[in-house]
Structure formats: C-alpha cells, structure tokens
Amino acid sequence: MKSLRYSLYFFLAILVACKSSQPVVSSKEKLSDAQRADVTYLFYNANKEKLLGNLNNAAELFAEVIRKDGRNAASMYELSNIYSEQKKYADALFFAKSAWMIDSKNPWYAMSYADILQKNKKYNEASEVLGQLVKDFPDRADYYFEWASALIISEHPADAIKAYDKLQEQIGITKEVSLQKARLYQRINKNDKSVEELQKLIASNPADPQSYAALAEVYQAMGQKDKALETYNRILQIDPTNPFVHLSLADFYRGIGEKEKSVAELKLAFQNKELDIDTKISILASYEALVELHPELKEQAMEMCKLLLEAHPSESRAHSIYAVFLSSEKKYEEARTEYRQAMNLGSKEFQVLNQLMALDYEVKDYDTLLIDCTEAINLFPDQPLSYLFQGLAYSQMKKYSDAVSSYNSGLKMVVDNPKLEGQFYDQLGQAYNEMKEFDKSDQSFEKVLAINPKDANTLNNYAYFLSVRGIKLEHAEEMSKLSNDLEPNQASYEDTYGWIMYKMGRYDEALTWIKKSLDSSAVKSGTVLEHYGDVLYKKGDIQQALDYWQRAKESPDGGSDFLERKLIERKLVE
Numbered sequence: 373m374k375s376l377r378y379s380l381y382f383f384l385a386i387l388v389a390c391k392s393s394q395p396v397v398s399s400k401e402k403l404s405d406a407q408r409a410d411v412t413y414l415f416y417n418a419n420k421e422k423l424l425g426n427l428n429n430a431a432e433l434f435a436e437v438i439r440k441d442g443r444n445a446a447s448m449y450e451l452s453n454i455y456s457e458q459k460k461y462a463d464a465l466f467f468a469k470s471a472w473m474i475d476s477k478n479p480w481y482a483m484s485y486a487d488i489l490q491k492n493k494k495y496n497e498a499s500e501v502l503g504q505l506v507k508d509f510p511d512r513a514d515y516y517f518e519w520a521s522a523l524i525i526s527e528h529p530a531d532a533i534k535a536y537d538k539l540q541e542q543i544g545i546t547k548e549v550s551l552q553k554a555r556l557y558q559r560i561n562k563n564d565k566s567v568e569e570l571q572k573l574i575a576s577n578p579a580d581p582q583s584y585a586a587l588a589e590v591y592q593a594m595g596q597k598d599k600a601l602e603t604y605n606r607i608l609q610i611d612p613t614n615p616f617v618h619l620s621l622a623d624f625y626r627g628i629g630e631k632e633k634s635v636a637e638l639k640l641a642f643q644n645k646e647l648d649i650d651t652k653i654s655i656l657a658s659y660e661a662l663v664e665l666h667p668e669l670k671e672q673a674m675e676m677c678k679l680l681l682e683a684h685p686s687e688s689r690a691h692s693i694y695a696v697f698l699s700s701e702k703k704y705e706e707a708r709t710e711y712r713q714a715m716n717l718g719s720k721e722f723q724v725l726n727q728l729m730a731l732d733y734e735v736k737d738y739d740t741l742l743i744d745c746t747e748a749i750n751l752f753p754d755q756p757l758s759y760l761f762q763g764l765a766y767s768q769m770k771k772y773s774d775a776v777s778s779y780n781s782g783l784k785m786v787v788d789n790p791k792l793e794g795q796f797y798d799q800l801g802q803a804y805n806e807m808k809e810f811d812k813s814d815q816s817f818e819k820v821l822a823i824n825p826k827d828a829n830t831l832n833n834y835a836y837f838l839s840v841r842g843i844k845l846e847h848a849e850e851m852s853k854l855s856n857d858l859e860p861n862q863a864s865y866e867d868t869y870g871w872i873m874y875k876m877g878r879y880d881e882a883l884t885w886i887k888k889s890l891d892s893s894a895v896k897s898g899t900v901l902e903h904y905g906d907v908l909y910k911k912g913d914i915q916q917a918l919d920y921w922q923r924a925k926e927s928p929d930g931g932s933d934f935l936e937r938k939l940i941e942r943k944l945v946e
Contacts, residue, residue, distance in 0.1 A: 403441060407440065407441075410440065411437055411440050411441045411444065414433055414436050414437045414440070415433075415434075415437050415444070415446065415447060417433055418430050418433030418434045418436075418437065418447070418450065419450070421433060422450065422454070427454050427457065427458065430450075430454060431451055431454045431455070434447040434448075434450050434451040434454070435447075435451060438451070443474055445470070445471040445474040445475045445478070445481065446471075448467040448468070448470045448471035448474070449467070449468070449471040449480065449481055449484060451467045452464045452465070452466075452467035452468035452471065452484060452485075452488060453484065455467065456468075456484075456487075456488055456491065461488060461491045461492050462492065464488045464491070465488050465489065465491075465492050465494075468481070468484050468485040468488045468489075469485060471484070471485070472484075472485040472501070476504070476508075477508055479505060479508075479509060479512075479515070482501055482502070482504070482505045482508075483502075483505070483518070485501055486498040486499075486501045486502050486505070486518070486522065489501065490522065490525065495522060495525050495526035495527075496526050498522045498525075498526070499519065499522035499523045499525075499526050499528065499531075502515065502518050502519040502522050503519055503535075505518075505519070506519050506535075506538070510542070511542065513539060513542055513543050516535055516536070516538060516539035516542070517539070519535050520532045520535040520536050520539070520552070523535055524556070529556045529559050529560050530556075530560055532556055533553055533556050533557065536549050536552060536553050536556075537553075545572055545573060545576045547573060547577070547580065547582070547583065550569050550570065550572065550573040550583075551570075551573070551582075551583075551586055553566075553569045554566040554569045554570050554573075554586060554590065557569060558590065558593065563590055563593060563594045566590045567587065567590055567591070567594075570583060570586055570587040570590065571587070574587065578610075579610055581607045581610055581611045581614055581616075581617065584603050584604075584606055584607045584610070585603075585604075585607060585616070585617065585620055587603050588600045588601075588603035588604050588607075588620065588624075589620075591603060592624060592627065597624075597628055600624060601624065604617055604620060604621050604624060607620075613644070613646060614646075615640075615641045615644035615646050615647035616641075616647070618637045618638070618640040618641035618644070619637070619638070619641045619647075619651075619655075621633075621634075621637040622634045622635070622637035622638040622641065625637060635672060638655075638676065639675070639676070639679060642676055642679040642680055642683065643679055643682070643683060644683070645683050645684075649680070649684050649687055649689060649690065652676075652680050652683075652684075653680075653689055653690075653693055655676070656673065656676055656677065656680065656693050656697075657693070659672075659673040659676070659697075660696065660697075660700075663697075663700065670697070670700075670701065673697050674697055674701075677690075677693060677694040677697055678694075680693070680694070681694060686717060687717070688713075688714040688715075688717040688718055688719035688724075689714070689719070691710045691711070691713045691714040691717065692710070692711065692714045692719065692721075692724055694710050695707040695708075695710035695711045695714070695727065696727075698710060699727070699731065704731050704734050704735050705735065707727075707731055708728060708731045708732070708735070711724055711727055711728040711731065712728065715728070720751065722748070722751075722752045722755055725744065725747065725748045725751070725752070725758075726748075726755075726757055726758075728744050729741060729744050729745060729748060729757070729758070729761040730761070732744055732761075732765075733761060733764055733765070736768070738765040738768050738769055741761060741762075741764075741765040742762065742765045742766075744761075745758050745759075745761050745762035745765065746762075748761075749762070754785050755785065756782040756783070756785035756786045756789075756792060756796070757782075757792075758782070759778045759779065759781050759782025759785065760778075760779070760782050760792075760795065760796060760799070762778040762782075763775040763776075763778035763779040763782065763796075763799055763803070764799065766778060767799065767802065767803055767806075770806070772803045772804075772806045772807045773807065775799070775803045776800060776803050776804065776807070779796050779799050779800045779803065780800070782796055783796045783797075790823045790824065791823075791824070793823060794819075794820045794823045794824055794827060794830070797816045797817070797819040797820045797823075798816070798817070798820050798827070798829065798830045798833065800812075800813075800816040801813045801814070801816035801817040801820065801830070801833065801834065801837075802833060802837075804816060805837045810841065813837065814834070817830055817833065817834035817837075820834075821834075826854070826858055828854075828855040828858040828859045828862075828865070829855075831851040831852065831854055831855040831858075832851075832852060832855040832862075832864060832865045832868050834848075834851055835847075835848040835849070835851040835852040835855065835868055835869075835872060836848075836852075836868040836871065836872075839852075839868065839871050839872045839875045840871075842875055845872060845875055845876050848872050849869075849872050849873075849876070852865065852868050852869040852872055853869065855868070855869075856869055861892050862892065863889045863890075863892040863893035863897070863900065864889070864897075866885050866886070866888045866889035866892060867885070867886055867889035867897070867899070867900045867903060869885045870882045870883075870884070870885030870886035870887075870888070870889060870903065870907070871886070871903055873885060874886075874903070874906065874907055874910070879907055879910050879911050880911075882907045883904070883907045883908070883911065886900060886903050886904045886907060887904065890904060895928070896923070896927055897927065897929060898924040898925070898927035898928070898929045898930045898931040898935075899924070899929065899931060899932070901920050901921075901923045901924035901927060901931070902920070902921060902924040902931035902932060902935055902938075904920045905917040905918070905919075905920030905921040905924065905938075906944060908920060909943070909944045910944070914942070917944075918939065918942060921935060921938050921939050922939065925939065934946065
C-alpha cells in the first residue's frame with residue numbers, strides 16, 4: 373500500500389489541478405457496488421483501528437478511503453481529528469476544511485473545522501464558520517455560545533455582544549449571558565450599557581447577590597462610589613450572611629482610602645465560617661509580599677491569622693499560614709508550635725516539615741531536629757533537604773561521621789539542582805576537615821567551585837581551612853580575596869583574609885583586615901578578637917594583645933583551646 377504521505381500529496385495535487393475541492397471520483401461518476409463495498413470495508417477497519425488506539429494505521433486507512441472516494445467527507449473528518457490529536461494542525465485543517473466544503477450543513481464538520489481553525493490561530497475564519505452554523509441551526513443555543521466565544525477570541529467584542537443578543541432572543545435573560553455581555557460592554561468602554569444589562573438581570577431575579585456585586589463593580593469603575601456602596605448594602609439586605617460582600621466592601625473602602633473600614637470588612641469576612649478557607653489563605657498569602665513593602669500591615673496580618681484560627685481551629689493550613697507570619701516576626705518558638713500543630717492535625721506537606729526543620733536549626737534544638745529529620749525521611753525519603761538538615765544537626769553535635777553519612781545519602785537524591793548539590797559538598801568539606809580527612813575535604817570544596825566558581829561562602833571556608841593548616845596560602849589568598857570582592861563587608865570573610873595575611877607574615881595587612889572584620893560585626897566574635905590579639909603580639913604590642921585575648925575570653929563564643937594558656941603565660945601559643 374502507498375504511504376500516507378503519497379496519499380496526501382496525491383489528494384493535494386487533485387485539488388490544485390481543479391482549483392477547487394473536486395473529489396477524486398466526481399459527483400457525476402458514481403461508485404460501483406463493488407467500489408462502494410470496498411470503501412465501506414476500509415472505513416469500517418479504519419474506525420476499528422482508531423478505537424484500538426492505532427492512530428497511524430487508522431490514518432492510512434482513512435487516507436485510502438479518500439483516495440478511492442474523493443468525496444468521502446466522513447473519512448476526511450476522521451482523518452482531521454486524528455491529525456489534530458497528534459497536534460499536526462496544518463494537516464488537520466486541510467481535511468477538516470475539505471469535509472466541511474463537501475457537507476457544510478453537517479454540524480459536526482462545522483464544529484470540528486472551527487476548532488481546528490482556532491488551533492491554527494485563524495480566529496476570524498473560525499467565527500465566520502460558527503456564524504454560518506448558527507444561521508443553519510438557529511434553535512441550538514450551544515452554537516451561539518461557541519460563536520460568541522470565537523468572536524471574543526478574534527477581538528470582536530461588539531460582534532460577540534450581538535451574538536449574545538440573538539441568543540437572548542432564543543432563551544431569554546440568563547445570568548451567564550448577561551454577566552458576559554456586561555463584561556464585554558465594559559471592555560468597549562460602554563459602562564452605561566453594562567449597567568443597563570445588569571439592571572435587566574437584577575429585574576429578572578432580584579434575589580441574586582452576584583448580579584448586584586457585578587453592578588457595584590461597574591459603578592466603581594465608573595467612579596460612582598455612592599451607587600456602588602448603595603448596591604453593596606443592597607446585597608447585605610438580601611443576603612446578610614454572605615461573606616463575599618464583605619470582601620468586596622473591603623476592596624471598595626481600600627480603593628477610596630478608608631483603611632479602617634476596609635480592615636473592619638475584611639475581619640467580618642474572616643470571622644464568617646461560610647467563607648471557604650482557601651479564599652482566606654489566598655488573601656493571607658497576598659499579605660506575605662505586602663508586609664515586606666509595608667511593615668505596618670504586619671499587625672493586621674497577624675490579626676487575620678488569629679481570626680482564621682478561631683473560625684477553623686482544626687484546619688492544619690490555618691496553623692501553617694500563621695506559622696509563616698510568626699517566623700517572619702522571628703517568633704521562632706511560637707512558629708514551631710503552630711507547624712507542629714499542623715502536623716498533629718494531619719498535614720502531610722513536605723513544606724511544613726521543611727519549615728519545622730529549619731526552625732529547629734534556627735533555635736539550635738538539634739535533638740528535636742534529628743527527630744523531625746527522621747520523620748521527614750520516613751515520609752519523604754526522596755527529599756534531599758531532610759538529609760541536609762540531619763547532617764547539619766550531626767555536625768553541630770560534633771558527630772561528623774554521621775553527618776558525612778547523611779550528606780552522602782542526600783546527595784543521591786539531588787536531581788537537576790546544582791545550587792543544592794553545592795551546599796551538600798560544602799558541608800561535606802567542612803565535616804571532612806573536622807575529621808582531619810583533608811584530602812576529602814579539599815576534593816569536596818573543589819566540587820562546589822566546579823559547580824559555581826563564585827560561591828563566596830565556599831571560597832571563604834576553603835581558604836580559611838587551608839590557612840589554618842598553613843598550606844597553599846597563595847591559593848587561599850586568591851580565593852579569600854574573591855569572596856570579599858563578591859560580598860564586601862562580611863566580617864567572617866574579612867577575618868579569613870586577615871588570617872591568611874597573618875599566616876603569610878604580612879602583619880600590617882593582617883591587622884587592617886581583622887580590624888575591618890571587627891568593625892563590620894555588631895557582635896564581636898571571640899575568634900576574631902583572639903586573631904587580632906595574635907597579630908598585635910607579632911607586631912610587638914604585648915599589652916594590647918593581652919587586652920584582646922581577655923576580651924575574646926569574655927565573648928559569648930570564647931576563643932581557641934590555646935586562649936587560656938596565652939593569658940596565663942602572657943605570650944603567643946600556637
């Protein structure tokens with residue numbers, strides 16, 4: 373059998389030669405009984421292949437039918453649908469048009485042709501086909517909807533309104549049509565017509581709050597605030613428990629600058645148990661971004677969270693969203709309580725556990741962090757962040773071998789996330805360094821820098837560890853300088869560069885950079901104070917060195933293991 377491509381080209385050639393959609397077998401040339409039987413058999417088998425899902429086989433058989441019977445519109449229709457399903461819209465359009473031209477009164481052919489025209493972005497032509505379909509079948513309401521929709525897509529809103537007018541003549545006033553007409557009138561800047569349409573709708577059903585809400589919005593757009601407010605109040609008379617009118621009023625009052633009334637209406641909506649929790653959470657989620665720009669909204673957001681909890685105390689999402697705002701206020705313990713309550717109420721979202729682990733780490737509750745990590749790994753074994761937090765907990769507890777095991781397990785779960793992969797290798801580099809497995813430590817840091825050569829944190833850590841070991845100091849200097857260039861005024865980075873200068877015997881530069889580190893930090897690090905004392909000692913300023921060593925001892929994090937001896941022996945001990 374000839375290929376499908378050959379069949380298509382053959383059919384195209386016939387059409388081009390005749391300058392029309394003339395079939396292979398002309399209308400005057402009837403099929404013989406044997407030919408008709410052959411075509412019917414092929415058509416039957418093509419449909420069978422289509423039902424079995426063998427679309428390519430079906431397409432070849434339908435094409436064979438068309439080759440033998442050039443006016444077989446049914447096969448053209450079926451073949452166009454197959455091509456459309458395969459997203460071959462240009463081929464689909466050819467056969468859809470052919471079927472429609474042979475039998476334009478067939479509504480299935482017309483609807484399919486219009487649909488494929490739209491898929492080919494021929495929106496004007498689609499609306500014309502549907503307009504003809506409406507003329508042919510004026511009693512079919514669904515065709516009017518399709519026609520109006522095509523006119524809207526083709527950017528002919530005024531014509532779409534006329535289509536809806538004809539539909540209303542058939543079915544009368546309905547909410548769906550009237551609301552759509554009102555929106556279209558607004559689109560073409562005919563707000564008065566929009567008002568007129570909505571007033572007709574309200575007259576047909578005076579008890580429908582949605583119609584009033586649409587009318588109030590139009591009044592707002594027209595700047596007729598008094599009429600808008602009057603219409604909203606009418607909704608409250610009709611449906612006093614409707615929570616959505618309070619949301620609309622909150623938006624209305626915010627728009628005219630009456631913030632207190634806006635907040636009062638928003639509170640009424642949040643207190644209403646009829647307002648679904650999804651809507652409330654969506655509103656609160658919008659507050660997250662707003663609070664960053666307008667800190668004065670924090671108190672309001674917190675109040676809304678509490679109202680949400682009062683209305684939905686057993687909803688895990690209510691506790692989760694409250695925890696988000698508590699975290700933003702640095703109320704970490706309270707946030708942990710809310711996230712844990714969300715878990716107790718059945719939340720199975722990894723995001724909740726992830727935030728809980730992050731807060732455990734923030735408050736330095738490493739024992740609880742390990743418990744939460746274990747639960748997270750059991751529930752979501754393929755989530756790498758759980759292993760990262762587990763490794764961090766072990767590292768803080770100085771269980772470096774366990775930390776390495778966690779980091780390596782987590783690395784296996786990282787897919788297409790170079791940044792996270794780099795974080796794992798950075799932590800491995802630090803853990804291996806503490807275990808004095810320096811080759812593995814260096815290899816891990818090199819892997820981070822292969823992923824991102826400008827990872828300032830890794831550049832700093834790697835450089836510092838090399839300086840402590842007193843090796844590859846030129847390489848350490850290069851990396852430390854780059855980290856400071858990338859992120860200037862970082863106290864720890866400045867201290868690292870100063871310490872490298874110290875190790876290289878460049879004491880004046882060391883003193884400058886470690887002093888920069890102290891100036892950049894609000895809370896003075898014991899390590900940095902001790903470093904400054906060490907440089908002063910090398911510079912011969914013994915009394916000043918002792919003073920800084922003492923300050924290092926009194927700092928919250930203390931200093932090195934040698935610090936006590938330095939103070940007792942009044943000399944540098946390394």
